Amino acid sequence: MRTIRVVQYGLGPIGLGVARILLDRPAFQLVGAVDVAPEKQGRDLGELLDTHPLGVLVTPDPQVAREADVVVHATQSRLAQVEPQLLELVACGADVVSTCEELSYPWFHHARSARRIHEVAQEAGVTVTGLGINPGFAMDLLPLLLTAPCRHLRRLVVERRVDVRTRRPPLQQKVGVGLTEEEFHAGVAAGLVGHVGLPESVAMIAAALGWTLDAITDEVRPVLRGGRVEGLRQEARGVVEGEERIRLDLTMAVDLEDPVDRVRVEGDPSFVAEIPGGLHGDVATCAIVANALPLVREAPPGLRTVLDLPPLRYSG
Amino acid sequence: MRTIRVVQYGLGPIGLGVARILLDRPAFQLVGAVDVAPEKQGRDLGELLDTHPLGVLVTPDPQVAREADVVVHATQSRLAQVEPQLLELVACGADVVSTCEELSYPWFHHARSARRIHEVAQEAGVTVTGLGINPGFAMDLLPLLLTAPCRHLRRLVVERRVDVRTRRPPLQQKVGVGLTEEEFHAGVAAGLVGHVGLPESVAMIAAALGWTLDAITDEVRPVLRGGRVEGLRQEARGVVEGEERIRLDLTMAVDLEDPVDRVRVEGDPSFVAEIPGGLHGDVATCAIVANALPLVREAPPGLRTVLDLPPLRYSG
Numbered sequence: 001m002r003t004i005r006v007v008q009y010g011l012g013p014i015g016l017g018v019a020r021i022l023l024d025r026p027a028f029q030l031v032g033a034v035d036v037a038p039e040k041q042g043r044d045l046g047e048l049l050d051t052h053p054l055g056v057l058v059t060p061d062p063q064v065a066r067e068a069d070v071v072v073h074a075t076q077s078r079l080a081q082v083e084p085q086l087l088e089l090v091a092c093g094a095d096v097v098s099t100c101e102e103l104s105y106p107w108f109h110h111a112r113s114a115r116r117i118h119e120v121a122q123e124a125g126v127t128v129t130g131l132g133i134n135p136g137f138a139m140d141l142l143p144l145l146l147t148a149p150c151r152h153l154r155r156l157v158v159e160r161r162v163d164v165r166t167r168r169p170p171l172q173q174k175v176g177v178g179l180t181e182e183e184f185h186a187g188v189a190a191g192l193v194g195h196v197g198l199p200e201s202v203a204m205i206a207a208a209l210g211w212t213l214d215a216i217t218d219e220v221r222p223v224l225r226g227g228r229v230e231g232l233r234q235e236a237r238g239v240v241e242g243e244e245r246i247r248l249d250l251t252m253a254v255d256l257e258d259p260v261d262r263v264r265v266e267g268d269p270s271f272v273a274e275i276p277g278g279l280h281g282d283v284a285t286c287a288i289v290a291n292a293l294p295l296v297r298e299a300p301p302g303l304r305t306v307l308d309l310p311p312l313r314y315s316g
Numbered sequence: 317m318r319t320i321r322v323v324q325y326g327l328g329p330i331g332l333g334v335a336r337i338l339l340d341r342p343a344f345q346l347v348g349a350v351d352v353a354p355e356k357q358g359r360d361l362g363e364l365l366d367t368h369p370l371g372v373l374v375t376p377d378p379q380v381a382r383e384a385d386v387v388v389h390a391t392q393s394r395l396a397q398v399e400p401q402l403l404e405l406v407a408c409g410a411d412v413v414s415t416c417e418e419l420s421y422p423w424f425h426h427a428r429s430a431r432r433i434h435e436v437a438q439e440a441g442v443t444v445t446g447l448g449i450n451p452g453f454a455m456d457l458l459p460l461l462l463t464a465p466c467r468h469l470r471r472l473v474v475e476r477r478v479d480v481r482t483r484r485p486p487l488q489q490k491v492g493v494g495l496t497e498e499e500f501h502a503g504v505a506a507g508l509v510g511h512v513g514l515p516e517s518v519a520m521i522a523a524a525l526g527w528t529l530d531a532i533t534d535e536v537r538p539v540l541r542g543g544r545v546e547g548l549r550q551e552a553r554g555v556v557e558g559e560e561r562i563r564l565d566l567t568m569a570v571d572l573e574d575p576v577d578r579v580r581v582e583g584d585p586s587f588v589a590e591i592p593g594g595l596h597g598d599v600a601t602c603a604i605v606a607n608a609l610p611l612v613r614e615a616p617p618g619l620r621t622v623l624d625l626p627p628l629r630y631s632g
Contacts, residue, residue, distance in 0.1 A: 137464060141627060145458060145628060147630035148453060148603070148604050148607050148608075148628035148629050149453065149596075149603050150607070150630045151337050151599060209632075210631060271592075271593060271595065273589060273590070274590065275587055275589045277587060279587065283465070284465035286467065287467045290467070291463075291464050292464075307627065310623055310624060310625070311457060311460060311622070311623065312461060313460040313463050313464050313524050314464060314466045316466075316468060
């Protein structure tokens with residue numbers, strides 16, 4: 001089997017985390033590294049990974065993607081920010097997987113972008129896929145699979161409680177840790193505070209179940225302790241014919257008790273599935289991206305979501 | 317959307333359970349019912365389902381499948397028993413889904429049959445797919461999906477504990493309820509007692525993970541109370557390079573305490589996922605078959621497994 005040539009685009013904690021996994025897997029070869037940060041330019045990727053020199057020097061030029069079978073893209077959360085980056089990579093003829101949260105299921109909120117990316121990718125004969133733990137797994141794909149044993153399904157409720165104490169600083173900032181209540185609300189209004197992706201998960205679930213949504217709501221409020229923000233609680237709802245059929249309830253805070261991933265399937269039968277302690281988001285996102293690469297390579301060209309791929313699984 | 321025309325082949329508890337679900341779903345139309353039992357011949361399917369007459373009379377002739385888009389096949393557990401039935405249905409030009417346990421992943425233990433069915437189905441332009449809760453979901457597909465967040469995977473351990481008190485009598489017989497210990501062992505030797513499908517689940521898991529198996533073991537022993545058999549405990553193991561990497565541990569007994577479906581993922585990270593109370597096997601098998609029909613209809617022709625389909629989910 002020929003090795004799969006990978007370019008890593010975006011060398012923050014997630015991008016480096018994926019690269020570190022791929023380094024250990026003989027099926028993959030890292031052939032390029034892209035980042036815009038001036039202090040990373042010209043450095044060997046091995047140095048950034050705290051390992052031996054790899055002969056791969058960081059460049060700001062995405063055109064290095066011409067050397068790749070697949071580009072792992074890990075930069076920003078909003079599709080409007082990353083669409084030009086994705087289109088340039090597609091034009092290089094490489095499959096693209098991205099941790100951009102809004103790319104996980106862009107067909108509802110960003111249908112025009114989605115169609116554009118889909119068409120360009122089809123023409124180029126490559127796939128573009130948004131992947132990650134949330135959105136992409138814990139609050140959409142896994143709950144969806146858990147509905148398969150149901151004769152009837154009334155409502156799907158997913159609860160994810162994450163202790164961000166051990167998580168990367170950018171994530172702690174994103175959930176507002178250390179802010180005052182006013183700063184928190186200002187941050188939410190400015191789009192700096194809050195988890196991106198819950199509405200995408202609601203849209204993905206509804207599409208997979210064949211439900212037509214009246215509306216998706218997405219609300220954020222602070223988790224407070226002694227007047228200081230310790231994190232956030234964010235709830236998204238999918239409403240079908242006036243009824244709440246999907247509820248995603250995400251709490252991310254410092255020193256949160258009882259971290260868990262919990263899915264409540266309400267129907268016939270009703271049951272609860274849970275992962276006590278919960279899935280570690282950063283580790284899981286990196287792993288899901290690495291594990292999905294063989295499936296993405298085999299998928300038909302176009303914009304893909306985890307609904308279009310065979311079931312994700314470990315592929316070390 | 318045109319309704320999907322369904323023939324129900326096999327009118328035992330599972331076959332009727334699937335038919336009952338499909339009756340409630342406007343996307344489907346029941347157009348035929350096949351069973352060999354003399355006492356069912358000529359009766360209206362609605363009568364067997366305790367509902368209004370459906371104008372569908374039970375026949376022993378599988379050629380009624382010519383009227384169908386898809387046949388739901390629910391007769392026996394062994395591939396050798398059902399292969400002629402499946403091939404006849406394929407020749408009728410219908411997609412086939414079957415609850416035959418050995419069809420869930422026949423590529424390891426029955427590779428020649430699998431290839432034959434695959435080729436005939438491809439030529440006929442139809443799909444043939446084995447589906448159910450176990451094998452097909454609780455001890456293979458769901459555990460596999462749960463390995464996606466792993467950077468490394470050492471071992472996958474799946475435990476399923478089923479209280480058969482509320483389950484159909486044929487299932488209670490299959491797990492040996494009421495036998496003496498000698499009768500139990502004689503029943504196992506004769507192939508009358510024991511769950512069929514654990515080795516198929518091990519083979520499916522290994523194939524999906526890209527692991528080459530040295531061997532699969534499958535052991536059955538009775539669960540005893542006061543000298544009488546109350547059920548069975550069956551363990552299957554997948555050995556890779558001399559090491560146990562997959563263990564499936566199934567207990568099915570009357571009045572079993574703590575019924576559960578539990579997956580232990582051992583790797584980086586390690587975690588446990590569980591469904592307290594467990595999934596009800598008969599209900600879940602019927603639901604999975606009904607829910608998978610739209611996905612099976614869209615899949616490329618050939619012998620398919622749940623690994624080839626997009627993620628299963630409710631599709632009412």
